[in-house]
Amino acid sequence: MASGVVGLACSMGSAPAFAAGDDPLSAIDWLSQSVSTPGAGKAGKPAGPVKTIEPPVTSEGALPVTVSSTSLDIPSPDSVGLISPAVSGLPRNLWGAGLSDEIARAVIRDRMESLPALRQLFLTMLLAEADPPIDAGNDGRLLLARIDKLLQIGALEQAAALIDIAGDGTPDLFRRAFDIAILTGREDKACERMQKAPGLAPTLPAHVFCLARGGEWDAAALTLTSADKLGDVDKAQTALLSRFLDPDLFEADAVPPPPSPVTPLDWKLYEAIGETMPTGRMPIAFAYAEIGPQSGWKAQIEAAERLTRAGTIAPNVLLGLYTERDAAASGGVWDRVDAFQAFDAAMQSKDKTRIAATLPPVWARMQEAELEVPFASLYGPPLAALDLPPDVARIAFRIGLLSPQYEAIASAHKALDETEIFLTGLALGDITGLRAPDMMGRAIAPAFLTPEISDEARMLLEGMRLGEAILLAIEDIQRGVDGNVSGVTRGLSLLRKVKLENVARRTALELMILERRG
Incomplete structure (x- = not known):
């Protein structure tokens, strides 16, 4: 899926409140405490939120925020990106004279309800190569804000790619890389990286988890027992890790209730003991954990719908899942599967009668799920090439206008009414003399x-x-x-x-x- 990151972005969760000198500008409460950070207490007991991009405070406190000290021979991490200006259409001086903290505050604001075209523009901005803000240092505070926003909107592959370029050698970046690895099924690689980097001191839960993933079950059990006796891990975490290490021993005991919030490591531990938690009500990043074959088909589809709706995975992923097998029941997601399969089969047959009969039902299902634009990117151009009955042609035309080929489709279309005339003008960028219909x-x-x-x-x-x-x-x-x-x-x-x-x-x-x- 990583190979489609740039193309998806270019096809064009709420952040916590900020109080200066208090909370960090960018923080995600569900990040695992996978490595120790400055100011942490005992292993497994982080001392409050990790201050990722908070401006430094000196005893004098008299310098304006625009004054910063930056080593000229070390490029700022904030310039890291996946998409060049030539591809993104955004200039290299995108952030110009803006200040890091103000830009970060603007980046982390909630835009999950934006229109699909605007979500893609925003995603492109997060991934764009750009000069750092004028006050940027080497702490990468804007990079962290961009990565956190990618995690909040479910763009895990894109966030992982940014971290790969920037390097995960700092605790803040590794914590994010660790959780991405867990949610994308690459936890063994993350554990291996942790073991090879002495500077990334693992917290107790992460250390025990990685020892077990590496086959060192006795060492993991001994580590947990010692930490429990010393009071270095809370009882709830001890109970969960103990069950993870030896589920048979605790088969008769009640499963420990999940913490709040659930971290990716918590989610993985519950999955390992056979108590997988549905991700539908969790942050969208968790949906990634259920789009793989280890999950049931329904869970895979629902997770893929969330991520496709957010614009963070390619529509072809959902196409593959919708057409994988026959629907198992009716109602909800299964009605979408049935309608989609009937329409896709009609398109494959190139039978215009079947297409005309199946397009209205599938379009209604896509509208219900707010998946119109991904559907249009799959079928807009081929539909536009068909001679369909007027009532169905109206639907096909609108689907075509929601696709990346909207301009060519509008140029070739003969408008049927005033609304279509206006839509055609918008697609071509010229509405001179046209009447707006609403x-x-x-x-x-x-x-x-x-x-x-x-x-x-x-x-x-x-x-x-x-x-x-x-x-x-x-x-x-x-x-x-x-x-x-x-x-x-x-x-x-x-x-x-x-x-x-x-x-x-x-x-x-x-x-x-x-x-x-x-």
């Missing part, structure tokens, strides 16, 4: 006729803070989806102003076609 269309139109950005966006652009201006546009458009339609005008205007025309058009089409309006 309120959303009227909010979109000014951005393509007389674009005008907000005062806040103008200040960011004039201050050479392009990246933050783009993030503001994403948020403005989302506010428009939620009901404040003026945000749509402002956000789309800014995207066009900074030459993100493709994103602006795709977003406008999604605003018109998808049922995401507040």
Whole structure:
């Protein structure tokens, strides 16, 4: 799946509140305490949250935050990326004159409800090669914020790739690499890395887990027993690790209740004792743990739907799962499987009668699951090439406009009504003289006729803070989806102003076609 990371990103969870000098700008409460960090107490007993990208505080406290000390011969980790400017369409000075902490705060804000085109733009920004902020040091605080956001939106393969480039030699980066490895089924590699790096001192639970994974069960048991006697691990963790090491010995005992929050290591330990916890209500990153063959088919499909909806895995993964075998029951996910299989078989047969009969039902199922854009990327172009009955052709046209080939499809289409004329104009970037068919269309139109950005966006652009201006546009458009339609005008205007025309058009089409309006 890693090979598709760049292509997926370029196809264009909530973060904790921040109080200066208090909580870190970027922290995930479900990260495993896999290695000891400065300020930690006894093994397995971390001393509070790990302060990953908090600005340093000196006794004088008089220097402005823009003053920093950076070794000129060591590149800042914040410049690490997977996508070059030539591919991303974003300039190398994306963050410009912005400050690391302010950019990090903007990055970690919640955008999970954004439209698909905007989610892909955001993902591309997280993965883009870019010059570090002007105050960046060598601590990689923006890199950590980007990685944490990737974890929060379920982009584990992409986060792992960033860490591979940056290196996992620090406790903060290794902790993230360790959890990614667990959730993607590569825990043995992570344990091997831990053993070969003396600077990565494992905490008790991680040490016991890795000893056992390496076949050293007696050493793991002895380590746990000694730590328990010394009070270096809490009773609940001891009970879980003891059952993990020897499940038969505790077969008659009640399974320890899961902690809150559950970490990836906790999840793996419960899975190992035969008490796998469903990931549906967990952070989306945990869905990765259930898309592999070790999980049941239904769990795999539901996990893949979450990740596909978030835009972090390729639609082909879901296609493969939907068509793997016959549905086992009816209702919910099985209705989607049935509808998808019937339509896919019709497309394979190239029988237009069958396609016309199966397209409306599968499209309704995709709308229910908010999987319209992934579906369009799979079937939009071939559907557009078919001569279908008018009622079905209307659906096919909208599906085509949600695909990456929207412009070519619009150029070749003969519009059937006023709405299709407007949609065609949006796809081609020219709505001069066209009438907007509804309120959303009227909010979109000014951005393509007389674009005008907000005062806040103008200040960011004039201050050479392009990246933050783009993030503001994403948020403005989302506010428009939620009901404040003026945000749509402002956000789309800014995207066009900074030459993100493709994103602006795709977003406008999604605003018109998808049922995401507040």
